[in-house]
Structures are given as structure tokens and as C-alpha cells.
Amino acid sequence: MNRHNAMRDEPAEHLRFAACLSELEQVADADEADLVGAVLTDPDQAMAQSAVLRHLDRRATDLHLGPAYERWAESMTQATTRHPLLVRRLQEWTLFRAITLRQSWRPDVLLASSDWLQRKAAAASNADAIEILAERGRTKRIRNTARTSLKHQRSR
Structure with missing residues (x-):
């Protein structure tokens, strides 16, 4: 089977998931919260939240040790406020940051x-x-x- 046929046989939500991840990987910082919010409007909430969760983990891994993390986490919390799983993951990244940096926890x-x-x-x-x-x-x-x-x- 060639790649074209494989893509045609791929379920729509898998293709949207891959497209969301690609967009989230390339988004400019200034547009990130808007894109996260747009992804979370997808009717397939399991797919949308999974894509955003993967994005949050990737970005938090890059940012959690530096000063930009706090403003980013606040922005992402606002963008995900209606999604308890995503809000909790951000809270846990903040706790992990505090533990790692030996701040109060x-x-x-x-x-x-x-x-x-x-x-x-x-x-x-x-x-x-x-x-x-x-x-x-x-x-x-x-x-x-x-x-x-x-x-x-x-x-x-």
C-alpha cells in the first residue's frame, strides 16, 4: 500500500489530530492561546484535548525551568479553563516546577x-x-x- 492510500484510509480524527499537532508545534507565541482555544472547539473532544495535552507537555518541558513559564502557564490556563484535565495538567506542571526549582510546595x-x-x-x-x-x-x-x-x- 502506498502512502497516499494509507492516508486515505486513515480515520478523519487521526488526520485532524496530526494536523492539530503540526499547527500547535508551529504556532507563534502570540497566537498560541487562540489556537489552543480553536483546537478545543473540535467536536471530537477526546481528540482535541489529547492534542492540546501533548502540546502543553511539550511546551512545559521546554519552559518550566525558566522565567517565561509563569506567564505561559497563566495564558494556557485561561485558554483551557473549561477543560478540567488540561487545567489540572498545568497545575501539576507548576507543582513540578516548584519541586524542581526547590520553591515552596x-x-x-x-x-x-x-x-x-x-x-x-x-x-x-x-x-x-x-x-x-x-x-x-x-x-x-x-x-x-x-x-x-x-x-x-x-x-x-
Whole structure:
């Protein structure tokens, strides 16, 4: 089967998902919130939110350690305000940023966070967060990841 036939056989939502990701990867900073809002108007909300979630993760990975993160996160929170999953992911990125930069954060908030954030924090470099997760992380996988991270930190 050639590429043209494969694309023709691809479900419409897969093609829209790929198109959304491509647009989001190329959007100018000034137009980002508007494009996120436009993507979230797609009738296939699972596809739209998945595309935006992937975009938020990509951008937050690039921005979370720098000063531009706060303004970006605020703008994205406004653009996603009607989508609790996306708002929560942004909140968790903000918590991860605080943990990573050793800013103020609360252990109870980390323990109430998603498995995604707990796994991410368990593999990070903040010993306080890792110790909490090694002891009280939600899943065995999170606790084991945190224990392994602690062993690596102590062996350095």
C-alpha cells in the first residue's frame, strides 16, 4: 500500500489530530492561546484535548525551568479553563516546577496529584519529594522509582 492510500484510509480524527499537532508545534507565541482555544472547539473532544495535552507537555518541558513559564502557564490556563484535565495538567506542571526549582510546595498536594506527576517527581532530583514518594507514593511503581532515585542520589 502506498502512502497516499494509507492516508486515505486513515480515520478523519487521526488526520485532524496530526494536523492539530503540526499547527500547535508551529504556532507563534502570540497566537498560541487562540489556537489552543480553536483546537478545543473540535467536536471530537477526546481528540482535541489529547492534542492540546501533548502540546502543553511539550511546551512545559521546554519552559518550566525558566522565567517565561509563569506567564505561559497563566495564558494556557485561561485558554483551557473549561477543560478540567488540561487545567489540572498545568497545575501539576507548576507543582513540578516548584519541586524542581526547590520553591515552596506542599507534600499533601504532591501526594494528591496524579500518577503522572508522582512518577515524574519520583524520577527527578528533589530528595525531599523523592523521599515522600518512596514512602507514600500512590502505586508500587512510583514508590520503586523513588527508591531507585534515592539510591542513585546517595551513591553519587
